[in-house]
Amino acid sequence: MIKIIVHAYVNCENKAIVEVVFASSDESRISAKMTELESKYPNDYLATYDLPLDSDLTSLPHYPSVEIGKEDFN
Template structure:
């Protein structure tokens, strides 16, 4: 099992949101330390630690790292 730290925030110009994986490790103490550093660095953002089992179809779990993207994100944009 590894842990990942996910960071989510709204872009400064409010045109969208970003969800990114900032850190991954199999060492829980390192993850905890890095999480505390990131919370201090990004106090307005949503940060979360996910446990991620290896060799597992993550969508079979009750909760796993995921992002919702509306269908409009996949439509061609007119310029």
């Protein structure tokens, strides 16, 4: 099992950005990085997700995902 930290925000061009910013299997490193990011980006969305290795993430009840529209590809 690993954990990832996801950072989501709206940039200066009003585009939604969602990025995976950190991954680790070490709980203390995840906690320290999350604390750092929360102080650096207090108004942004930050979330930690547990990810089992060698698994089809779409088979889980909830997994990191982003909804985008067809217009995002134009």
